[in-house]
Amino acid sequence: MRPVIVRTVAELRAMVRGWKAEGAAVGVVPTMGALHDGHLSLVRAAQRDCKRVIVTIFVNPKQFNSADDLAKYPRTEAADAALLAPLGVDAIFAPMPDEVYPEGFATNVSVGGISTRLEGLHRPGHFDGVATVVTKLFGMTLADRAYFGEKDWQQLQVVRRLVADLNLPVEIVGCPTIREPDNLARSSRNVRLSPEARTIASALPREMAKAAGAMRAGGPVHPTLDAAKAALLAAGFDEVEYIDLCDAETLLWIDELDGPGRLLAAAWVGGVRLIDNIAV
Ligand code: PAF
DSSP states (O other): OOOOOOOOOOHHHHHHHHHHHHOOOOEEEEOOOOOOOOHHHHHHHHHHHHEEEEEOOOGGGGSSSOOHHHHOOOOHHHHHHHHHHGGTOSSOOOOHHHHSSTTTTTOOOOOTTTTGSTTTHSSSTTHHHHHHHHHHHHHHHSSSEEEGGGGGGGHHHHHHHHHHTTTTTTTEEOOOOOOOOOBOOOOGGGGOHHHHHHHHHHHHHHHHHHHHHHHHTTTTHHHHHHHHHHHHHHOOOOOEEEEEETTTTTTTTTTSSOOOOEEEEEEEEETEEEEEEOOO
């Protein structure tokens, strides 16, 4: 059965209050739609932990830095609802933009430090948009737990910092990245890759795994990162915005490994921006 689609906060709150009165734990999977296996794995994780699960679908204008990227973002609500139907989620919350940002909306949630590095450097304001909408979605859904993919590792750490700093009563659960058979991370942007760009794209997880292996084995950080960047460009990537080794939690850049590190990268191929990350 297709899940019920809720458009307003008032309807959603009434539904959730009913569930909570029955003692049900409520999980939320925040998404921008264009659902794929990665999102479905988050839904399944939420269903393992929570009696009731809401999937939110909202293409958040505040987290896009370019009007073109926002316009091109796939909007596939009917297909998303069909994909969720066999999983039996309890509700899809798919509000219109003015339900989320009504006339006069004036608040910005900004997580300092961690939001300014990596993605933050290349997409100024992006994480303010994410932090603002995620704070609102937590307040709107009243969820006990929220599920985020490790694919957006920096986003996950930003959300964890936000929830800790503001004492928000929601538990953040990170879930592993779902990958294609050639290890390319599943992403809503992959559908925009031409067949040629799709072939080139597989170099990203491959070169990252090679670099991570070299650094784990004690190889020098900066020469290894430079070699990975050169290999990506040689494989056909048009631009490598960054390929950096960072502390896994703070995302501060590190020059040598002495704790849990994370290798994170963003690169362009055929007009599509891909990001990925792996533990080091
Ligand atoms: O990861 C996403 O799809 C978005 O950044 C999120 C968390 C749904 C906020 O709009």
